[in-house]
Amino acid sequence: MTAFRSLSAAMVKGFLRDKMTLFFVFLFPLMFLVVFGLLLGDSGSDKTKIAAVGDGPVLTTLEQTGAIELERYGDAATARQKVDDGDLPAAVVVSGDRVRLIYAASDQVAAGTVLGIVSGVVDKINLGAANVPPRFTLDAQSVEDASLKPIQYLTPGILSWAISISGVFGSALTMVSWRKKQVLRRIRLAPVSTTTVLTSRVLVSIGTAVAQGVVFVAVALLPVFGLKLTGQWYLALPLLVLGTTAFFAVGMLVGAFCKTEEAASGAANIVIMPMAFLSGTFFPVENAPAWLQTVSNIFPLRHMNDGMLDVLVRGKGVEALLVPSAVLIAFTLVVGFIAARIFRWDD
Amino acid sequence: MTGARIPAVVVSDIRKSYGDLKAVDGVSFTVAEGEFFGILGPNGAGKTTTLEIVEGLRQADGGQVTLLGEQPWPRNPKLLPRIGVQLQASSFFEKLTAREQLQTFGSLYGVSRRKADEMLELVGLTDKADVQENKLSGGQRQRLSIACALVHDPDLVFLDEPTAALDPQARRNLWDVLRAIQARGKTIVYTTHYLDEAEILCDRVAIMDRGRILAMDAPATLVRGLDAPTHVVLQKGVLTREAARGITGVEEAHEDEVSLTISTRRPAPVLSALAERGTLDGLQVRTATLEDVFLDLTGREYRA
Ligand SMILES: Nc1ncnc2c1ncn2[C@@H]1O[C@H](COP(=O)(O)OP(=O)(O)OP(=O)(O)O)[C@@H](O)[C@H]1O
Ligand SMILES: [Mg+2]
Numbered sequence: 072m073t074a075f076r077s078l079s080a081a082m083v084k085g086f087l088r089d090k091m092t093l094f095f096v097f098l099f100p101l102m103f104l105v106v107f108g109l110l111l112g113d114s115g116s117d118k119t120k121i122a123a124v125g126d127g128p129v130l131t132t133l134e135q136t137g138a139i140e141l142e143r144y145g146d147a148a149t150a151r152q153k154v155d156d157g158d159l160p161a162a163v164v165v166s167g168d169r170v171r172l173i174y175a176a177s178d179q180v181a182a183g184t185v186l187g188i189v190s191g192v193v194d195k196i197n198l199g200a201a202n203v204p205p206r207f208t209l210d211a212q213s214v215e216d217a218s219l220k221p222i223q224y225l226t227p228g229i230l231s232w233a234i235s236i237s238g239v240f241g242s243a244l245t246m247v248s249w250r251k252k253q254v255l256r257r258i259r260l261a262p263v264s265t266t267t268v269l270t271s272r273v274l275v276s277i278g279t280a281v282a283q284g285v286v287f288v289a290v291a292l293l294p295v296f297g298l299k300l301t302g303q304w305y306l307a308l309p310l311l312v313l314g315t316t317a318f319f320a321v322g323m324l325v326g327a328f329c330k331t332e333e334a335a336s337g338a339a340n341i342v343i344m345p346m347a348f349l350s351g352t353f354f355p356v357e358n359a360p361a362w363l364q365t366v367s368n369i370f371p372l373r374h375m376n377d378g379m380l381d382v383l384v385r386g387k388g389v390e391a392l393l394v395p396s397a398v399l400i401a402f403t404l405v406v407g408f409i410a411a412r413i414f415r416w417d418d
Numbered sequence: 419m420t421g422a423r424i425p426a427v428v429v430s431d432i433r434k435s436y437g438d439l440k441a442v443d444g445v446s447f448t449v450a451e452g453e454f455f456g457i458l459g460p461n462g463a464g465k466t467t468t469l470e471i472v473e474g475l476r477q478a479d480g481g482q483v484t485l486l487g488e489q490p491w492p493r494n495p496k497l498l499p500r501i502g503v504q505l506q507a508s509s510f511f512e513k514l515t516a517r518e519q520l521q522t523f524g525s526l527y528g529v530s531r532r533k534a535d536e537m538l539e540l541v542g543l544t545d546k547a548d549v550q551e552n553k554l555s556g557g558q559r560q561r562l563s564i565a566c567a568l569v570h571d572p573d574l575v576f577l578d579e580p581t582a583a584l585d586p587q588a589r590r591n592l593w594d595v596l597r598a599i600q601a602r603g604k605t606i607v608y609t610t611h612y613l614d615e616a617e618i619l620c621d622r623v624a625i626m627d628r629g630r631i632l633a634m635d636a637p638a639t640l641v642r643g644l645d646a647p648t649h650v651v652l653q654k655g656v657l658t659r660e661a662a663r664g665i666t667g668v669e670e671a672h673e674d675e676v677s678l679t680i681s682t683r684r685p686a687p688v689l690s691a692l693a694e695r696g697t698l699d700g701l702q703v704r705t706a707t708l709e710d711v712f713l714d715l716t717g718r719e720y721r722a
Binding site for chain 2: 073074076077078080081084085088089248252253254256257258259260261262263264417
């Protein structure tokens with residue numbers, strides 16, 4: 072067994088036998104994915120629900136639009152009460168040829184939607200009844216737009232965040248605990264190169280990142296969450312590797328400064344949490360103010376996130392990898408170089 | 419111990435200060451190949467610092483070290499496979515079992531995995547092979563740490579207090595292990611607090627205090643050179659203090675609650691005089707030890 076393989080094996084075993092690390096690497100981010108995925112899950116497909124009284128072609132056509140859901144009531148007064156109480160945004164009451172629409176003044180957007188749809192339907196039926204051929208025809212077509220359903224941006228975001236956790240914590244904690252437990256000094260006395268030690272640790276981190284990718288995407292693909300991957304999702308792999316090395320370098324820097332595991336965990340959290348919020352882990356960066364979007368460009372997570380979104384759910388091709396990859400490589404080199412300069416074998 | 423062979427360890431005038439504290443203050447010694455060399459001294463004497471400079475783990479402020487003809491500092495990969503080191507604080511990989519620790523350390527030297535079980539047996543940990551390092555007792559961890567230092571069969575072994583925390587049985591077993599290693603022609607340099615142990619194991623010892631070597635020689639020679647009296651201890655009551663003082667050759671006689679202690683530099687006539695009086699029951703003879711040497715050198719009791 073070579074030193075490289077046995078060191079990797081030692082690190083994997085140490086990792087798998089540490090329940091806390093496993094929790095923070097897999098379960099903790101997964102909890103966010105599940106909670107946010109369920110909370111925000113059907114907000115995109117929400118139909119406006121309104122009260123309806125009576126029957127006839129107007130109500131049938133309204134239902135067929137697919138944009139409105141009708142809640143039936145026996146009499147106009149009960150329906151009206153629902154609107155008064157604020158339970159429903161509007162009520163449509165059909166009696167014979169008369170269509171009455173009552174809507175709540177408080178919700179302008181819902182009122183506008185309902186008003187538009189109902190008057191559209193009424194006009195259409197009027198036209199049909201008058202038997203006049205229409206002069207203008209409307210040709211409506213839906214396109215994939217840039218705004219995504221929550222699960223579509225949550226999965227790449229939370230996956231990138233989880234990889235930043237495992238990358239930073241993995242390298243920082245290994246370095247600190249190996250230094251504290253004198254394993255580093257002991258390795259220094261063995262005929263094994265630092266490159267071997269370092270690459271085996273990086274490889275373990277990359278393996279962890281791939282495992283995280285598989286688990287997170289598999290969970291998000293479940294029908295409850297309904298993630299839809301685009302054709303070239305495998306382009307995420309290079310990003311996963313480059314992201315891992317970048318966060319590994321950050322962890323080395325943290326590990327070089329901190330003397331105890333506690334200090335290293337604290338420092339790693341201070342780095343990761345703000346970075347995660349500003350890089351679009353929990354909400355799309357586009358929703359943030361412009362200056363924040365600019366600031367977030369200093370974070371490797373922001374670029375990893377952008378790249379992951381593009382290739383996992385936006386259906387972009389190899390060209391979408393260029394900028395994120397370049398930034399992540401540059402980041403790894405610069406931070407890794409600094410970390411190597413201040414590295415200490417013992418304290 | 420003589421001949422044309424190059425010495426295993428040559429240390430000349432090494433120094434190391436931490437601020438104002440001179441942890442190692444001009445230490446020189448040579449260890450021949452195949453020799454068992456002990457460094458003794460109280461806490462903070464500078465033993466660990468000396469050993470770590472010699473191993474190439476610390477940079478000295480001054481002085482020279484040569485191991486098997488090579489410089490240990492800066493890190494010298496050519497030398498590393500030939501030396502085995504046990505650090506004072508045990509160093510283990512997180513969450514690995516005893517066997518896995520040995521396999522992992524062994525692999526750093528290209529040693530086959532089968533060697534691990536052999537080493538476990540050597541230090542009597544076969545039944546703990548699958549126990550994680552943090553669940554071993556202090557003494558068991560110590561033995562594992564020694565096994566890890568020996569796993570690649572080094573020519574030159576450095577052990578920092580290997581017998582600390584061991585029970586008497588484990589200590590004696592370890593002595594056997596160390597003697598067996600020496601018998602195979604290996605060189606051992608080790609530190610200890612136990613003067614009696616050093617007397618038994620070491621070909622030569624260096625006694626250190628406050629960063630300096632106070633004396634260095636074979637234990638027996640050091641003790642002899644001391645010209646310290648032999649103590650003969652009798653049960654209280656078999657002889658009065660005055661009667662004891664009357665015996666030819668007796669220099670001093672003390673009495674406490676349980677015993678009468680006679681000091682003499684000519685034990686033979688004193689013992690025959692005691693035999694004539696029929697007072698040999700429960701008699702003990704205690705000759706001078708390294709402890710007395712230490713007391714003599716420093717004017718302080720040895721506090722291990
Ligand atoms: N890294 C360090 N920084 C500052 N002082 C140190 C350092 N290492 C050792 N010392 C000091 O140097 C002196 C010698 O320490 P050393 O560890 O060599 O003693 P020792 O003989 O091995 O003691 P012990 O029997 O307790 O192991 C001590 O006074 C210690 O406080
Ligand atoms: Mg020491």
